[in-house]
Amino acid sequence: MEKNDRKAAVALDSLGCKLNQAEMQRLAEELEKAGYGIADSPEQADIYVLNTCTVTHVADRKSRHLLRLAKRLNPSVRLIAIGCYAHRAPRELEEIKGVELVLGNKNKMDLVKFLDNAGGTPTQAESRPAQNTRRSRAFLKVQDGCKNFCAYCIVPFVRADEISVPGNDIIEQVKKKTDAGYREVVLTGTEIGEYSCDGLDLEGLIRNILAETNVSRLRLSSLQPHHITPGLISLWRDARLCPHFHLSLQSGSDAVLKRMNRRYTTAGYRRAVELICNSVPGAAVTTDVIAGFPGETDEEFRETLEFCEKTNFARIHVFPFSPRPGTAASKMPGRVPDAVVKERSRHMLSVAKESARSYQQRFLGKTMDVLWEQESGGVWSGLTGNYIRVYAKSSDDLTNKILSLKLDKAYRDGARGDF
Numbered sequence: 001m002e003k004n005d006r007k008a009a010v011a012l013d014s015l016g017c018k019l020n021q022a023e024m025q026r027l028a029e030e031l032e033k034a035g036y037g038i039a040d041s042p043e044q045a046d047i048y049v050l051n052t053c054t055v056t057h058v059a060d061r062k063s064r065h066l067l068r069l070a071k072r073l074n075p076s077v078r079l080i081a082i083g084c085y086a087h088r089a090p091r092e093l094e095e096i097k098g099v100e101l102v103l104g105n106k107n108k109m110d111l112v113k114f115l116d117n118a119g120g121t122p123t124q125a126e127s128r129p130a131q132n133t134r135r136s137r138a139f140l141k142v143q144d145g146c147k148n149f150c151a152y153c154i155v156p157f158v159r160a161d162e163i164s165v166p167g168n169d170i171i172e173q174v175k176k177k178t179d180a181g182y183r184e185v186v187l188t189g190t191e192i193g194e195y196s197c198d199g200l201d202l203e204g205l206i207r208n209i210l211a212e213t214n215v216s217r218l219r220l221s222s223l224q225p226h227h228i229t230p231g232l233i234s235l236w237r238d239a240r241l242c243p244h245f246h247l248s249l250q251s252g253s254d255a256v257l258k259r260m261n262r263r264y265t266t267a268g269y270r271r272a273v274e275l276i277c278n279s280v281p282g283a284a285v286t287t288d289v290i291a292g293f294p295g296e297t298d299e300e301f302r303e304t305l306e307f308c309e310k311t312n313f314a315r316i317h318v319f320p321f322s323p324r325p326g327t328a329a330s331k332m333p334g335r336v337p338d339a340v341v342k343e344r345s346r347h348m349l350s351v352a353k354e355s356a357r358s359y360q361q362r363f364l365g366k367t368m369d370v371l372w373e374q375e376s377g378g379v380w381s382g383l384t385g386n387y388i389r390v391y392a393k394s395s396d397d398l399t400n401k402i403l404s405l406k407l408d409k410a411y412r413d414g415a416r417g418d419f
Contacts, residue, residue: 008115009037011045011070011077015062016053018188018221020083022139024051027111034112042070047078049111052085052093054154056322060085064096071098082108087158088325105159136184136373136382136400137219138177142170142205143189150250151261151332152290154324159190164197167205174213183371183400184217184242185209192220193227203232210238216402217371217385222246225264228272236280242385243283244314245276250290252307253300260293261328266307273311284314284359284386291348292321292341295334301344308351314359314387316352320345360388360415367406372398389414 010031014024027049028038039045048070053059063085070077080101081093087104094102101114145162146155174185187206189195195202209218219242228247235241247269251257254265264272276283289304308316320341323330336344363384370390372382380398381391391411407415 007035007037008046008078009039009044010047010049010115011039011042012049012051013066013070014051014083015059015066016051016055016084018139018186019141019144019190020051020053022141022186022188023083023109025139026141027109030112031115034116036112036115042074042077045074045077047080047115048074049080049082051108052081052083054083054085054088054158054324056319056324058322060089060092063093067093067096067099080111082111084155084158088154106161136182136371137186138180138182138184139186139188139221140170140173140177141165141189142187143192143195146190146194148191148263149261149328151259151328152250152293152321152324154327155190157326162194164195166197167200167208170205171208171212174209174215178213178215181400183402184219185215186219186221188221191224193223202227203229203235206232206235206241210235210240215240217242219244219385220246222248224248225269225272228275230275230279233275233279236283242387243280244286244385244387245280245283246286247272249287249304249307251293251296251300252289252304253296256293256296256300256304259295259332260290266303270311282363282386284388285311286315286317286387287311287313288317288319289348289352290319290321291344292336294321294329294332294336296336296344301347305347305351308348308355312358313352313355315356316348318345318348318352356413357410360410363388364407364409364415367404369402370405371402372400374399391416392419394419 012024012028014020032038042048050063050066052063067079067081071079079099081099082103084105086093086102090102090104093099103111143164145159147162149156177185193202195205209215218240223245225247236243249269250260250262252266257265273285276285289308368384370382370384372380374381378393379391380394381389384390390405390407391414392405405417405419408417
C-alpha cells in the first residue's frame with residue numbers, strides 16, 4: 001500500500017472493564033492527533049479496532065462475534081484485534097477472516113505506530129472526517145497489572161506487569177480532560193487500590209487531584225475490601241467524589257473464598273461495607289458474584305444468597321463460573337453441573353434485581369444531581385453520583401450538563417423524573 005496524505009477512518013470498540021474503555025479513549029486521542037479520522041461505526045470506517053476481553057468464555061465469544069459482525073456490515077473494512085483476548089490467544093483471532101493485526105497488551109498502545117508503518121491510508125473511496133468524540137465521562141488509567149492470582153481469574157496472565165502512572169502525569173491528564181469539557185473523571189486500573197508511585201498511594205493521589213484540579217466529579221472504578229480504610233473514606237467529605245464503591249465479593253461463603261484465593265473473609269468484607277455506609281450517606285455499593293465455582297455446595301451457595309440479601313447492594317453483577325485455561329480453578333475437582341450453575345445464576349439474578357430495586361426506592365421523592373449523557377426518542381438518560389440511571393423528557397440539549405431532578409418513580413433500570 002502506497003502512502004499518501006489521507007489517513008484512514010478508524011472505528012473503535014471495546015468490551016469488558018472500564019480500564020479497557022480508558023485505553024480506547026486514549027487511543028482515540030492519539031489517532032486523532034496523528035491525523036486519523038474517528039468513525040462512529042464499522043460501516044463508516046476503513047479500519048475497525050476491537051479492544052477484547054477474555055475474563056470469561058462469553059467475553060471471548062463476544063469478541064469473535066463483533067469482529068465477524070464488523071466484516072459483514074462492511075466487507076472492505078480492515079480488522080484489528082487488541083487487548084486481553086488478543087494477548088492470551090492471538091492465533092484464535094488471527095484465524096478470523098479479515099483480521100489483519102493482533103496486538104496483545106504489551107503492544108496495543110502502539111497502535112498508531114503500527115498503522116503508520118502499514119501506510120495508514122483508507123481502503124475505500126474517501127477517508128471519513130474525524131467525529132466529535134467528547135463525552136461526559138473520561139476514563140483515566142492510573143494503574144495496570146495484578147499478581148493476586150485468584151483461582152478463577154485470567155487477568156494476572158494477561159496483565160502481569162504492575163505499573164502505576166506518576167501522580168503529576170495523572171494531574172495533568174485530569175486538567176486536560178476538564179479543559180476539554182468532561183464533567184466526570186473515572187480513575188481505572190486492574191487494581192487501583194494498589195496504586196503506588198514515588199511514595200504516593202491511592203489516598204494521596206485522590207487528595208492531590210481534588211486539591212489541584214477543578215474536576216466536577218471524580219469516580220473510582222473498583223476496589224477490594226482491604227483497600228477501604230478510614231483515611232481513604234474520609235476523602236468523601238468532598239462532594240466531588242462520587243458516593244459509589246464497587247467491591248467484588250465473588251462469594252458469600254468463607255470456604256469458597258478460600259478456594260478462590262481471595263484476600264478477605266466475609267467478616268472483613270462486611271466491615272468494609274459498614275465503614276462506607278456509616279461514613280458516606282446514600283453510598284452505593286455494587287459488586288460481582290460468581291455462581292457455581294468448583295466444589296460449591298448447595299449450602300455454600302445459600303450462604304452467598306443470604307449475604308447478598310443482607311448487604312443490600314445497589315447492583316450485583318452475576319457471572320456463571322467460566323473456567324479459564326491455565327488458572328488454578330480450571331483444574332479443580334468438583335465441577336458444578338451446567339444445569340445447576342444456570343439455576344444458581346437465576347436465583348442470584350433474582351436477588352440482584354430485588355436488591356437494585358430496593359436501593360433505588362430509597363431515593364424516590366428526592367432531588368439529585370444528574371450528569372446527563374445521551375438522548376433517545378426525546379428521553380434523556382444520565383447518572384447520579386451514586387450510579388442510579390435516571391431518565392427524563394426534555395427538548396433541550398442536556399449533553400454533559402449536571403442538572404438536578406426529582407426522582408418520581410422507578411423506570412427501566414433506574415428512575416424517572418420530570419423537569
